[in-house]
Amino acid sequence: MQIKISSAEEFERLLDALSNETVTACIHFRLYSDLEAARAKYSTEFNQSWTFWSLTFQSHWDTTLFRLCKIYDQHNTSLNLRNLLDTIEANIGIFDVENFRERLKGNAFVDSLASGAKRPDLKELQKHKEAVSESNSLVKALVFWRNNFFAHRSAKHVATKTSLTDHYTFDISGVDTLLKEAMQILNSYSVLFRASSYSTQIVGYDDYKHVLEATRSVLKRHEEEWTRELDRLQEKTS
DSSP, X not given: OOOOOSSHHHHHHHHHHHHHHHHHHHHHHHXXXXXXXXXXTTHHHHHXXXXXXXXXXXXXXXXXXXXXXXXXXXXXXXXXXXXXXXXXXXXXXXXXXXXXXXXXXXXXXXXXHHTTOXXXXXXXXXXXXXXTSXXXXXXXXXXXXXXXXXXXXXXXXHHTTOOGGGTOOOOHHHXXXXXHHHHHHHHHHHHHHHSOOOOOOOTTTTHHHHHHHHHHHHHHHXXXXXXXXXXXXHHHHO
């Protein structure tokens, strides 16, 4: 359902808020995925403080899903992809070239940018609306898990020891697909609206490697010290 707006500025606030939710979800998901991928290489280092790392893994996963549920929420009054696309369709005129020029009038490259400005393609918009609705099997699965586990815990399923996977499976590949789809959709309209897009890359995304390498260095130093001590003991006893 469309969100009532009175100006392009209000629409921009909606676009910013939902895009920031999506970018944050992507950042946490990448870190979670990178940490998972590093477990084989750094298993010894992880195991030195596994309580901390297990909670870290879970926190990044929960943060990703918490935000993904909001992004693909189907509630009529919330800020979500479905309602944002309905709002775009109902206010298609805010993408007109003259409105685009007004928004970017302080930009030195407004003339060249405006040459590519246009209204969203209505057929593409309909495809996007289908992709973010429950007609998409992944979205339907996410909404089911949201309503029965992530946002609300189903008492019936718990009491009867019924697995949610008996109804819908939802795994890491589904999360990856939905996040990429959301980011692509939001960026496509952000480019049309103000000639800019969002990045999910952040400085320091691989800081965890420094922590693990530092742990590895300390363990290696301790191992070398133990080896030297054993050698000294063996020399004394020989």
